[in-house]
Amino acid sequence: MSHLLQVCDLEQRFDVSPGFFDRMKVTDGRLSFKRHIVHAVNGVSFHIDRGEVFGLVGESGCGKSTIAKTIIKLYDPSGGKIRVKGEDITFYDYKQMMPIRKTVQVIFQDPYASLNPRLKVLDIITEPMVFSGQQITKADLKEKGIELLQRVGLGPEHANRYPHQFSGGQRQRIGIARALSVDPDLIIADEPVSALDVSIQAQILNLMMDLKEELGFSYLFITHDLSVVRHISDRIGIMYLGFIVETGCTEEVFKNPRHPYTRALLSAAPSVHEKLHIDPVSISGEVPTALELPRGCCFQSRCPFVFERCLRERPRLISRQPGRMESCHLLEQ
Amino acid sequence: MLLFSKKSEAFLESELFHNFRGSYSAISGAGIIAFFVFIVVLGPSLVWQNPYDIASLELLDAYKPPFWIPGGDVHYILGTDGQGRDVLASIVYGTRISLLISLAAMVCSSVIGAALGLISGYYGGRLDGFIMRVADVQLSFPSLLIALFLMSAFGNGLGKVLISLTCVGWVIYARTVRGSTLSEKQKEYVQAAQAAGLPNHKIIVRHILPNVMTPLIVVATIQIGTFILIEASLSFLGVGVPITQPSLGLLVKNGFDVLLSGLWWTSVFPGAFIMLLVFGINLLGDFLRDELNPRLR
Amino acid sequence: MSDRLLDIRGLQTYFHTFGGVIKAVDGVDFTLDHGEILGVVGESGCGKSVVGFSIMGLVDEPGRIEAGEIRFNGKNLARCDERQMRKIRGKDITMVFQDPMTSLNPLYTIQAQMEEVMKLHSDMNAEQRRARCLELLREVGISQAESRLNNYPHQFSGGMRQRVIIAIALASYPRLIIADEPTTALDVTIQSQILKLMKRLVKDHGTAMILITHDLAVVAEMTDKIVVMYCGRIVEKGSRDHIIHNCRHPYTLGLLGSIPRLAARQARLTQIPGMVPNILDLPKGCAFAPRCTYAQDRCRDERPELAKLESGHHAACHFPVMR
Numbered sequence: 018m019s020h021l022l023q024v025c026d027l028e029q030r031f032d033v034s035p036g037f038f039d040r041m042k043v044t045d046g047r048l049s050f051k052r053h054i055v056h057a058v059n060g061v062s063f064h065i066d067r068g069e070v071f072g073l074v075g076e077s078g079c080g081k082s083t084i085a086k087t088i089i090k091l092y093d094p095s096g097g098k099i100r101v102k103g104e105d106i107t108f109y110d111y112k113q114m115m116p117i118r119k120t121v122q123v124i125f126q127d128p129y130a131s132l133n134p135r136l137k138v139l140d141i142i143t144e145p146m147v148f149s150g151q152q153i154t155k156a157d158l159k160e161k162g163i164e165l166l167q168r169v170g171l172g173p174e175h176a177n178r179y180p181h182q183f184s185g186g187q188r189q190r191i192g193i194a195r196a197l198s199v200d201p202d203l204i205i206a207d208e209p210v211s212a213l214d215v216s217i218q219a220q221i222l223n224l225m226m227d228l229k230e231e232l233g234f235s236y237l238f239i240t241h242d243l244s245v246v247r248h249i250s251d252r253i254g255i256m257y258l259g260f261i262v263e264t265g266c267t268e269e270v271f272k273n274p275r276h277p278y279t280r281a282l283l284s285a286a287p288s289v290h291e292k293l294h295i296d297p298v299s300i301s302g303e304v305p306t307a308l309e310l311p312r313g314c315c316f317q318s319r320c321p322f323v324f325e326r327c328l329r330e331r332p333r334l335i336s337r338q339p340g341r342m343e344s345c346h347l348l349e350q
Numbered sequence: 351m352l353l354f355s356k357k358s359e360a361f362l363e364s365e366l367f368h369n370f371r372g373s374y375s376a377i378s379g380a381g382i383i384a385f386f387v388f389i390v391v392l393g394p395s396l397v398w399q400n401p402y403d404i405a406s407l408e409l410l411d412a413y414k415p416p417f418w419i420p421g422g423d424v425h426y427i428l429g430t431d432g433q434g435r436d437v438l439a440s441i442v443y444g445t446r447i448s449l450l451i452s453l454a455a456m457v458c459s460s461v462i463g464a465a466l467g468l469i470s471g472y473y474g475g476r477l478d479g480f481i482m483r484v485a486d487v488q489l490s491f492p493s494l495l496i497a498l499f500l501m502s503a504f505g506n507g508l509g510k511v512l513i514s515l516t517c518v519g520w521v522i523y524a525r526t527v528r529g530s531t532l533s534e535k536q537k538e539y540v541q542a543a544q545a546a547g548l549p550n551h552k553i554i555v556r557h558i559l560p561n562v563m564t565p566l567i568v569v570a571t572i573q574i575g576t577f578i579l580i581e582a583s584l585s586f587l588g589v590g591v592p593i594t595q596p597s598l599g600l601l602v603k604n605g606f607d608v609l610l611s612g613l614w615w616t617s618v619f620p621g622a623f624i625m626l627l628v629f630g631i632n633l634l635g636d637f638l639r640d641e642l643n644p645r646l647r
Numbered sequence: 648m649s650d651r652l653l654d655i656r657g658l659q660t661y662f663h664t665f666g667g668v669i670k671a672v673d674g675v676d677f678t679l680d681h682g683e684i685l686g687v688v689g690e691s692g693c694g695k696s697v698v699g700f701s702i703m704g705l706v707d708e709p710g711r712i713e714a715g716e717i718r719f720n721g722k723n724l725a726r727c728d729e730r731q732m733r734k735i736r737g738k739d740i741t742m743v744f745q746d747p748m749t750s751l752n753p754l755y756t757i758q759a760q761m762e763e764v765m766k767l768h769s770d771m772n773a774e775q776r777r778a779r780c781l782e783l784l785r786e787v788g789i790s791q792a793e794s795r796l797n798n799y800p801h802q803f804s805g806g807m808r809q810r811v812i813i814a815i816a817l818a819s820y821p822r823l824i825i826a827d828e829p830t831t832a833l834d835v836t837i838q839s840q841i842l843k844l845m846k847r848l849v850k851d852h853g854t855a856m857i858l859i860t861h862d863l864a865v866v867a868e869m870t871d872k873i874v875v876m877y878c879g880r881i882v883e884k885g886s887r888d889h890i891i892h893n894c895r896h897p898y899t900l901g902l903l904g905s906i907p908r909l910a911a912r913q914a915r916l917t918q919i920p921g922m923v924p925n926i927l928d929l930p931k932g933c934a935f936a937p938r939c940t941y942a943q944d945r946c947r948d949e950r951p952e953l954a955k956l957e958s959g960h961h962a963a964c965h966f967p968v969m970r
Contacts, residue, residue, distance in 0.1 A: 076834035089545050111549065118547040131538035135560035145546035184922050185691075195542065214690035214861065214923075219905035219916040226915070241835065244864075248907035248916065268912065285839035287864035289891060289903060291910045300836060303804045365665050 019103030020064040021235055022088070022121070022203055028096030029058035029080070029087050029259075055307045057083040059259040059315075060097070062334065065203065070229070070236040072250030072267065074243065074282075078304055080259040081239045085205045088237070089121055090114055102202070115150045122196040126208035128188035132180040139176040142166065142194045149199050165194040170224060186217035190224065197228065205237045210245060222249060243286045247271055255279045258307060258315040261334055265341035276343045277320050314346065322347050366641050376637035382630025390449055393442035398425075401435035401443060402594070408434045413608075416615050429615040431605060437619050440601055444620060445627070447597040451508065452577035455515035460570050462516065463523025468554050468562070470524065471531025482528070485521045493518040497580055501589040511590055515577050526569050530562035568639045575631035582624050598624045651718075652822060652855050653679040653702070658715035658725070660694075660701045667927040671697040671710065673879040676953065679872075681822070682853045684846070686866030686887075689876035690902075692923060695859045698876075699825045701725075702857075703742055704732040720822070738768040741816040745828035747808035751800040757784075758796040761815050768819045783814040788844060806837035810844070817848060824849065827859045842869055863906060867891050872959075875899050878926065878934040881953060885960035895956055895967035897939045933965070941966055 034040055034052045042049050058080045065071045073081045087094050090109065098107045106117055122145065125131035132141055139162045146153060146161065153161075163173045169190040180188055189209060196204050206225070210218040226249065229236065240246050246253055247267060254264040255278065263276040274280045277298055284297040300319045311317055314327040324346070332344040361367055370376050399406050411434040415422045422429065428437040470478040488496065497514045504510040534540065535558065543553045582599030584590035586606075591597045596604070598620045605616025656676050662669040671694045679685050687695045700706050702717055704724060717724040719740065724732065736742075741764075744750045751760060761780045765771055771779065777796075784792035787810040800808060809829065816824050826845065830838040846869055849856045858869055866873055866887070873890040875883045875898065883896040894900055904917030921938040924930060930937055936946040945965050953961045 076836065086541070091541060091544055115547050118545065123542065123545045125538040125542060127538050131542055133539040133543075133557050133561070136557075144543065144548070148547045148552075150547075186922060192542075195546075215863065215902055216690060216905045216919040217922070219918040220920075222907070223916055223918055243835070244907040244909045247909055248912060271909075281836060283909075285836045286909060287839070287842070287862070287868045288909045289864045289867045289906050290908045293910050299839075301840065303806055303837065304834070368665065 019100070021067050021102060022065040022237070023100040024064070024084070024088065024097070025062050025100070026097040027058055027061045027084065027087065027094055027099065029083050029092060030095040031055040031057060053308055056310050057259055057307060058087065059310065061256075061259070061261050062097075063254050063261065063264060065235050065237060067202070068229075068233055068235055069252065070238055070250040072246035072253040073237065073239045073256060074241065074246050074253055075256035076241055076282075076304065078258075078307065079256040080307075081256050082207055085123065085207045085237065085239055088205060089118070089123055118145070119149050119199045120201055121203045121205065122199060122201040124189075124192050124196050124204060124206045124209045127212055128185045128192065129212075131192050132188055134180055137177050137179060138166070138183075138191055139163075141180070141191060142198055145195060145199045161198065165198055166191075168197065168228070169194045170220075184217075185213050186220060189213060189217075189221050193221075193225065193228070197232070200232075201234055203235045203237065205239070207239045208241070209238075211240065211242065218245070225249070243283065244288070255282065258304065258310070260315045260344065261342075262316065262345070263341075263343045264334075269341060275341070275348055276345050277322055277347065278316050281319075314344075369641060370637065373637055375633045379630045379633025379635075379637065382626060383634060386445060386449070386627050386630070389442055390446050393445070397436070397439040397442050399436045399439045401439045410434070413613055413616075415613075428619050431616040432608070437615055440596070441598065441620055441623050444596055444598040444601050445623065447508075447591060447595050448578055448581060448599070448624075448627075451511055451515070451581050451591070451597065452574050454512055455519060455577045455581075456570055456574050458512065458516040459519035459573070460523050460566065463520035464527045464559075464562075464566060466520065467524040467527025468531055468558060471528040472535060472550070472554055472558065478528075481524065485524055488518075488521050493576075494580055494583055497584055498587065498589060501584055506589065506592045508591055508595060511581055511584060514584070515580060518580065519573060519577065522569055522573065523566065526565050527562050530565055531558055534558050534561050564642045568635065568642055571638055572632065572635035575628040575635070578624065578628055578631075651678050652681050652683075652720065653857075654716070654718040655698075655702070656716045656718070658698065658701060658717065659713040660697050660706055660710060661713045662710040664709055669710075669926050670879050670929070671926070672701060675715070675874075675876075675879075675881055677872075677874050677881070677884055679823070679855050679857065681855055682850070683872060684849060684856045684858060684870045686870035686873045687857060687859045687876060688861065688863060688866050688873060690861055690923065692878075692926060693876040694879040695861075695876050696827055699742070699827050699857060699859050702825060703736060703740060704729070705736075705742075734768075737764050738819045739821055740823045740825065741819070741821045743809075743812055743816050743824060743826040743829045746832055747805050747812060748832070750812050751808055753800050756797050756799055757803075757811055761811070761818060764815055764818045779818065780814075783818060784811075786817070786848065787811070787814045788840075789814075806833055806841060809833060809837075809841055813841075813845060813848070817852065817854075820852065821854055823855045823857065825857045825859070828861070829858070830865065831860065831862065838865075845869070863891075863902060875902070878924065878929055880934060881961075881963060882935065883962040883964075884953070885956075889957075889960040893960075893970055895960075895970065896962045896964050897941050897968055898935045899962075900968055901938075933963075941968065 032052060033055055040050045042051055061084060063071065073084065075081050086092055088099055094107060098105060101117055101120055106114065139159065142165055143158045143162045146158060163176055166173060166175055171187065171190055210221050213221060238246065238250055250267050252265065253267050253270055254261045255276065257278050263270060263279045270279065271293065274283055274295060280295060280298040281300040283293055283295055284299060298321060300321060302319045305311065305318050313329050314332050317323050317327045326346045332346050334342045334344040336342045337348060411426065411430050412432050414426050414430045416429040417424045417427050426436045430436055431440065466481055470481045497518050500514040500517060501510060540553060540557055543557050581590055581597060585597050585599030586603045588603065591600055601620035602617050609617045658672055658675040660672040662671055675698060687698060689695045697706065701712055702724060704727065706712060712725050715725055758780055761783065762776045765776045765779060780796060781792045784795065789795055789807060789810055803811065830841050833841060842865065858866060860866060870887050872886055873884065874881055875890065877898050883890065883894060883899045890899060894903060901917060901919040905919065907916060919938055924934065924937065932947045932949055933951050936942040939946065943966065951963045951965050953963045955961050956967060
């Protein structure tokens with residue numbers, strides 16, 4: 018039984034080299050023209066099964082949004098494989114991707130930029146249906162559109178309005194309706210509640226969970242907010258500098274984080290309610306640049322437990338207990 | 351009908367109209383333009399003489415001064431030129447030509463320029479680089495010079511002037527639209543459209559184009575004025591419109607030879623009208639540019 | 648009370664726009680003592696940033712302070728003219744803004760920007776200023792301070808820039824720092840560092856701080872007192888413990904319930920139904936009544952005033968929640 022989504026050793030690199038003359042560099046008396054490559058995603062592997070919520074967590078620049086865009090082929094991957102329901106879509110072109118776009122849909126972060134300001138709400142919601150290659154009449158489109166609006170808590174009177182007439186939370190509902198329009202099996206939610214106020218965030222999170230229960234699809238939930246990911250996901254993956262450093266069942270990882278970065282992240286998270294009962298780990302410094310990846314472990318510059326092996330050898334993501342994986346040399350003792 | 355009045359009602363209550371009402375320069379600009387539109391549409395029927403109908407000309411009435419100067423005739427309010435053509439009538443017909451060419455040139459260059467700008471901005475890469483380099487090279491020459499060069503190669507003619515103006519004018523549209531396209535492309539609704547499976551050309555037309563129209567409108571408005579001036583200059587230099595269809599610029603040229611002999615009205619009045627028209631367009635264009643500024647979004 | 652650092656009474660800041668009058672701050676009272684950290688919390692549009700700008704006198708047209716007093720060290724800032732405010736800004740009251748990427752001028756070195764404040768408000772000579780700059784950079788935890796003085800903002804990361812901004816805010820030994828969402832644009836781990844730094848500095852120097860944010864978790868960790876705002880009004884204020892553990896206003900309760908727990912997973916989050924009303928068309932009576940599960944007729948007719956529940960704890964509610 019194949020996974021709904023399987024990502025194997027996914028890599029994504031962006032060439033951001035400036036012009037010819039800007040690249041010119043003289044080192045030790047020799048002229049070189051170095052290319053500037055951003056290593057956004059470096060060998061990421063995970064899978065998502067039917068009906069589950071997989072949370073991808075990390076701070077800014079860790080590559081989580083890039084993964085989302087690569088999975089739906091907004092970019093072509095630089096390496097690795099992507100499988101949807103067992104089908105290898107890594108090198109699919111536009112035409113081949115059309116049926117896949119019915120299976121995988123996206124909800125975006127910014128409610129103010131994710132809806133075309135010049136289109137009516139009904140047109141926005143039904144657009145994926147129109148371009149999914151299936152033949153639907155205009156009347157059917159309208160009917161389905163209104164049904165979707167009601168499903169996300171809006172009304173039929175909203176169908177002919179424009180996005181600027183709605184609040185942030187309502188716009189996000191419209192975005193959700195759009196993603197639902199083709200009955201997908203997997204919805205990739207890229208920071209869907211980060212731009213919303215706390216009280217609206219709760220409404221949208223509840224809505225997303227209710228819809229999932231009702232319609233039975235899966236989420237790839239990308240966020241930097243630890244309390245949100247704790248609430249909504251069944252399993253999580255923690256990312257740093259384009260690498261996955263730890264994965265496992267959410268409960269387990271939060272109760273007993275094993276990678277130093279995960280522990281630092283959980284220690285740093287401010288909390289209104291009770292704090293987590295874990296050994297606090299505090300880190301200093303900043304995330305290093307993705308232009309020049311360090312030779313060994315990606316976390317070496319900030320890890321309080323770094324030792325000699327970490328500087329030479331990149332740790333691999335290994336499963337030491339069933340259902341959990343970490344990439345850290347420290348855990349091999 | 352109901353929908354139309356609803357939209358116009360909404361417009362009349364909008365902030366744009368409110369600011370328009372409060373801005374003297376905008377109202378003046380709009381007034382001037384309205385006046386010229388009036389001339390263009392109704393002018394020929396109000397002016398008793400068609401200056402290009404040889405039969406209606408009286409050579410004996412040549413070089414009559416404007417009516418308030420001794421020697422003038424109330425029938426020829428602004429005087430006549432060397433062939434007995436009433437200056438006011440010539441201006442009315444000339445304005446039609448000037449505006450016709452400028453509007454046509456604006457439409458052509460905006461269509462071509464916007465298309466190039468959209469393609470350039472959306473696809474990027476070498477194509478973008480090429481188009482922008484061509485634009486840069488062209489911008490390093492004064493537009494009048496380029497138009498002059500083209501017209502001297504083409505020869506006189508209304509259509510040829512149109513082509514020259516289009517060749518000169520596309521650049522600013524391309525650059526403006528390219529800038530807006532680059533910024534809209536980053537927005538998530540474009541990614542959403544890509545994720546929904548829209549092909550690129552549909553994304554450009556359906557999603558990006560409507561959202562880059564606003565700066566386009568502002569540029570187009572001001573460009574009409576620029577085209578009027580370029581066309582007038584070309585005609586003045588003799589490489590613009592043919593003599594059979596004189597624009598305001600050609601009228602200025604025709605009177606120029608006798609200007610220093612004291613027969614000023616044949617040149618000065620058409621020149622003044624050119625100035626007034628461009629001034630009105632610039633006033634309105636300035637107002638639009640300030641109002642449609644993205645800060646309002 | 649003459650030893651209060653800041654005493655705000657009845658502050659009203661309105662914006663007169665084409666669409667109507669926006670009552671961004673509509674009757675706000677609170678006090679602040681020396682060395683205290685006050686959190687002003689609320690969702691977007693509640694007016695919390697406008698409170699900060701009003702204190703600084705930085706409210707631009709079409710907004711202005713309509714009424715109220717802002718007593719700072721005995722002087723009423725609401726009545727001060729621009730010249731008087733300029734003496735206070737940057738010296739006695741300083742501000743830290745949200746976006747570290749744009750708060751520093753990209754064309755000037757860090758040293759130049761730090762010294763600018765010192766030149767304005769003190770008469771130190773060049774050597775003294777440089778020494779103070781180095782001292783400040785070290786205090787905010789920037790290593791290799793000497794070499795970094797001549798760097799430009801683009802050579803610093805977001806977290807480092809925010810540290811520089813905090814250093815600038817501390818340069819003139821201010822009595823009060825107003826921090827408007829200082830860590831919202833930063834990552835969690837950096838946020839934690841910056842918050843710890845701010846708390847330590849504020850306590851060391853005896854400076855008071857007003858921390859404006861939408862993030863309840865941040866105020867829970869940082870503040871001594873909290874003020875909760877909704878639609879331009881204060882709905883509840885009290886000590887940190889009062890608000891976090893014993894809140895009485897339904898909005899505060901709903902807000903706290905909306906936040907997912909870090910330590911345990913819940914089935915469903917408490918959600919506040921509906922949306923924030925249009926600021927141009929606020930309901931008669933309590934602004935929160937349309938969304939309040941406990942609302943009764945009196946709430947819809949009569950606007951509640953801030954009433955004392957216990958010492959140091961006030962709520963603007965006709966029927967505060969029983970706990």
